[in-house]
Amino acid sequence: MKNNHVIWDWNGTLLDDFAITAQITADALAELGRPGVTPEMVREHYRRPLSEYFSALLGRTARPDELRHLGEAYERNYDPAMHGLPLAIDALDALSTLAERANQSLLSMAPHGQIEQLIEHHGLGSHFTLVEGFTGTGHPTKRQSLERHCETLDVNPRACWLIGDTVDDFAAAAPLGVRTALVTTGMQGRDALLATGAPVFDNLADAAEHILNA
CATH class of the missing domain: 1.10.150 (DNA polymerase; domain 1)
Incomplete structure (x- = not known):
């Protein structure tokens, strides 16, 4: 990869x-x-x-x-x-597959405390080098948050993929040179996701496989 x-x-x-x-x-x-x-x-x-x-x-x-x-x-x-909310059915498999050849982190616009609780609840902490949710005040865009996330990780955005479920994920990543794989399991339908030009998948396993073979 x-x-x-x-x-x-x-x-x-x-x-x-x-x-x-x-x-x-x-x-x-x-x-x-x-x-x-x-x-x-x-x-x-x-x-x-x-x-x-x-x-x-x-x-x-x-x-x-x-x-x-x-x-x-x-x-x-x-x-x-x-x-009581479950992980995506193939979340653990996708995380494990990618871990063989890539470092992984998590970035969310949901409250950081909420993310921390759920990461601990599902026992996912060992998968990520960094977990970031929303903190502080104001309303930063996901692009701003993603840019800071890459800076904190000290990684080149062009060496990164983002796996997300919305057009907003693509819009945040593309200007930074982060490539995006989008999945149809979340907030937006297939047509809107396909309109971005990013690869679109019905599950995380296929998204992970695409990234590994890119």
């Missing part, structure tokens, strides 16, 4: 949490007078920034109080359930 580092996304990639994320969103939108949101609609409309995503699902511009309601609903319902 010509590349020696793989950076993993967490939610919807290594962690199989799409169903609960979609359900929390649908329930919160119903409370705002927008019932009937389906998982398919979530995948169709998901984007960053989240204000545009929620506005697309509402069918109008989301008000600040509505965005707060959606954020609070996620915090209220996700944390109590998160330890």
